[in-house]
Amino acid sequence: MKILNRAQIYEADKHTLAAQEISSTDLMERAATRIFEWLDKRLQGAPLNIHIFCGIGNNGGDGLVLARQLVEHGYHVEVYVVKYSTSRSPEFLTNLKRLKARKIWPEYLDSDSPIPELSPEDLIVDCVFGIGLNRPPEPWIGLLFQALNSSKAFILSIDMPSGMYMDRPVEDSEKVISASHVLTFGGPKLVFFLPQTGSLVRQWEVLDIGLDKGYLQGVEAQYTMIQGGQLQSAYRTRSKFSHKGTYGHALIVGGSQGKIGAVALASKAALLSGAGLVTACVPECGYIPLQSLLPEVMVQTTPGMEQHVELPEGAAGQTMGIGMGMGTGPAVQKAFLSWLKLQKKPVLLDADALNILSANPEAFPFIPGQSILTPHPGELKRLLGAWKDDFEKLDKALEFALKWKCILLIKGAHTVVLHSGKGEINSTGNPGMATAGSGDVLSGIITGLLASGYPPIQAARLGVYLHGRAGDIMAKETGYEALTASGILSGIGAAFKELSGEVTQTEVQDEESENTEVTED
């Protein structure tokens, strides 16, 4: 699914009007009718109080049409017009006339108006600002939003939670509508996935308002979503006459005294992701535990009891994932920097490999092209330097990935895979995955996929998707708190089966809609 920017959504609007020979008011009527149908299906005529707060632009216009349709169907509706400006849009004015023609009289709110009385059982529909917000709302509007939030009523935001920009961070998150549910048009908005703004959107859903398909298919979006349907074509089936050599050899390098588990998790994940052979390379202290833990994995040691003092160059047929639990002592730093210079093909760099890189930026040019870097937020900050907000973080990460021709992940609730100036946002995963070793499992999955022949970008996008699905599948059994990295390993098989189509298409779609719509529990 594409994530369009503001200009592209307005453009989709224009193309729709031209291609379908309809007016902007017709499109507004259609959009609001979809909202009405969505609400009516859920409310079934329930006699609750519905408070619709409208702005004076087209988001407000949507609210006026919705009010008219709800009243016509017998709902109890109060309409408020939040007068933040005098330049009302033509479509707003047309629908205000239509509303008044039906003897529905809105209450006008300005800076002196008292806050309307609201009860937690009421339904608030938020149509104050949509994608048109372009500057901070006046303080009285912020106070109104705060009052709506503290009413504890269910808030349905139309298109955007009012007060949230499409393309920049908010100044004060208390002065933004905290939406219970957002019905959005033209695809999800980037801000729904970013930590600072996504936390204000509990659930979102795209309403199909019949925007021009030609435009939507042709438009190039900088951000897209990673979803199972799109990945099924990338999945490679295993052929009957294949053998373990067909699926490559993953070499997982890392570990230090007390952190051998990181290599164990990554090695097992690589194996479970289809690599034909897996070797774990650890300092001496890791030999016995790994041999006892993972009978399928070969174990290689390097000199050094507690930390690596040398690193394996890697044989031609091996694909390397390096850094988990490795430590950053002077000997391992030196070994890593010499090792990096010898690498010619893409590698996966995680954890301490990234910490060493960050401390030695002169080594960036040696990162082999198409390598995959998987920092967590702390490691990312060391790599890129501090950022002031989520947008600057994305820009810095995009620039880094472009400059060093690598694939950089921003891990989190919605992991972003950045490469070639673009970002792909993952749709799977849950808060139970915020647990020790979860990232080691991800690195192992991606290295396993790389080893078995997936091109780097596919290995990265497939890896984050499968990792999240494995976590989602297992969380159904364990709940969030008891989900562990080993638990995520246990879900990898089911995640692959689902992707490969061994479960019915409908089941996969069910899982996906659950995950794309719900951004926070």
Ligand SMILES: NC(=O)C1=CN([C@@H]2O[C@H](COP(=O)(O)OP(=O)(O)OC[C@H]3O[C@@H](n4cnc5c(N)ncnc54)[C@H](OP(=O)(O)O)[C@@H]3O)[C@@H](O)[C@H]2O)[C@@H](O)CC1
């Ligand atoms: N194709 C689609 O997806 C469809 C979209 N539709 C709907 O249209 C909505 C977009 O409507 P919109 O362009 O009129 O913008 P909206 O958000 O109502 O804001 C109104 C105006 O407020 C102003 N303004 C901005 N910031 C301000 C501030 N802080 N304080 C005071 N004023 C401020 C600014 O005007 P300015 O003052 O800058 O000239 C802005 O233009 C969209 O979200 C969706 O609900 C559907 O109807 C049909 C199909």
Ligand SMILES: Nc1ncnc2c1ncn2[C@@H]1O[C@H](COP(=O)(O)OP(=O)(O)O)[C@@H](O)[C@H]1O
């Ligand atoms: N709230 C969350 N929702 C979904 N996934 C999450 C969440 N928190 C963390 N994750 C995922 O868990 C992994 C954590 O990685 P990382 O912090 O490197 O773990 P570790 O260093 O313990 O192995 C990442 O893949 C991240 O996307």
Ligand SMILES: [K+]
């Ligand atoms: K809104």
